[in-house]
Amino acid sequence: MWSSLLSPRGRAGFCLRGLFTMRLKTGDFQSLFSDGLNALAEVFEKHQHELRIAGGAVRDLLSGKRPEDVDFATTATPEEMKHMFQRAGIRMINNKGERHGTITARLHNENFEVTTLRVDVETDGRHAEVEFTTDWQKDAERRDLTINSMFLGLDGTLYDYFKGYEDLQNRKVRFVGSAEQRIQEDYLRILRYFRFYGRVALNPGDHDPETLAAIRKNGHGLASISGERIWVEVKKMVIGNHAAHLLELMYILELAQYIGLPPGGNVEDVKQVWKNAKDHSPKPMTILAALFQCPEEVEKMDIRLKVSREEKNLALFLVKYRQELHKSQDEPDSLKPFTDFITDSRELDSQSKLCELLKYRGEEKLLAELRTWSIPHFPISGHDLRRMGITSGKDIGATLQKLRDIWKKSGYQMDKDELLSYVKA
CATH class of the missing domain: 1.10.3090.10 (cca-adding enzyme, domain 2)
Structure with missing residues (x-):
């Protein structure tokens, strides 16, 4: 795979004072060149400032993937970029990152985030005070991982100062x-x-x-x-x-x-759940739920991580129903316990949560069936019972529940007339 990413001239690459370069020519790389990027490149070239693709986008391109997001780095300072863009009539938006060197330019209905090369002056483990530089290696030096520290020129030249390409090849x-x-x-x-x-x-x-x-x-x-x-x-x-x-x-x-994460997290359960779910696009909380022994541990996790309400509710659901809700022993391939739960449940998005439960357990056949199952419409309403002479709210509620139970036992097949035949006015 790797050799197909390079032009013939670049297969060997070359090193100069720790710098490794080569030429990248792939369809994914060429597809990045929209009207907007071409216009952006012309502005930087006109003002003689270097512009390169940076970080994760370079890693993705070298891995044979088209990056979802593309960030750019430049030798131009934020003030120089603002001056260039203003002279070219280019709109700038959301420039909250200017203090850290990032200017966002909008060209041809696309946003381009361009950041001045930086070095860390002071760090506290969470934030960094930076100053600007024109030294590409110094900027690469402040990045986290070698595979994220590479740059790619718009002519396809890779600039790799810390063996990131070699590490990517060697995984x-x-x-x-x-x-x-x-x-x-x-x-x-x-x-x-x-x-x-x-x-x-x-x-x-x-x-x-x-x-x-x-x-x-x-x-x-x-x-x-x-x-x-x-x-x-x-x-x-x-x-x-x-x-x-x-x-x-x-x-x-x-x-x-x-x-x-809970101090006594059950890692062995996580291994089994991961094995069960990994090929079925599990939600993150489906995997993590295996660590939690009780709802209180979910609550503590939420206090620390501030997950979304949907994520927290999924964790609580899995912790509760992984023990309580089981498939039928008489009909192990039947969806009935799960479809009954959905039709009776007041849980929000219960069908989606049950799909995650089936992933958690590794119930592939039932999962495939439940994904395509749609909630049937219960054909009886309170109005139908009133027309039959039942007027007490309590009696209407009890009768509706009785008919719903009969309807479920029929596999949701009985129609209105069949169900009403069970009603004695």
Whole structure:
């Protein structure tokens, strides 16, 4: 795969003072060149400022993927960019990131985020004070992982200062330079390491011992990171590759206590649930629910991570009904216990939650059937019973429940006339 990404001239690449370059020519790369990007490139070229694709988009292109988001880096300062864009009549929007060097330009109905090259002057484990530079290597040096530290010129030239391309080829996830230093600059990088390990690494246990030692030593720093930032990383990690292994490793490295996971999380259950669900696009909370022994642990997790109401309710649902709701022993392939639950339930989005429960358990056949099942319409209303002479609200409610039970036993097949035949006015 890798050789097909390069032009003939670039297969070997070359190194200059630690810099590795090669030429990239792929359809995914060429497809990025819209009218908007071409116009943006012309502005920077006219003012003699370099413009390159940065970070994750470069990693994705080298992996044979078209990136969903493309960020750009430049030698121009924010003030220089504003001057260039104003002279060209280009609209600038959402420039809250200007203090950190980012200007967003809008061309041909597309937004382009362009950030000035930076170096960290001071960090506190959460935030960084930066100053601008024109040195591409210094900017690459401040990034977290080697595979995220590369740049790609608009002519297809790759600029790789820290063997990121080699690591990507070898499916290695390494910090740029000192793992401990990178982590102490921003403790969230511990979780980014796990997330990208799940995306890149071929085997679950191929970690550098020095990296794991640095993570264990600095794990306490996660306590100072906001729950929202932690949850963004964790929920991406648990639906990636090696999720069960990575969750187990987080317990081994004593990280769980800092990020809202229960102290006695059942890692063996997670391994089984991950095996059951991984091929069926589980929601992140479907995997994590295996860690929780009781609703109180879900509540504590929510206090720390501030997950959405939908995510919290799914966790509570799975913790409760993984024990209470079972398929029929007489008819193990029947959906009836689950369809009955849906028609009776006041749970919001109960069908979707039950699909997650079936993923959790590995009930593939029932899952496939439930995904296509639609809730039938109960054909009887209170008006029908009043017309038959039943006027008491209490009697109407009891009769409706009786008829609903009969209707369920018929497999939701009985029509209105058949059901009303059971009513004695």
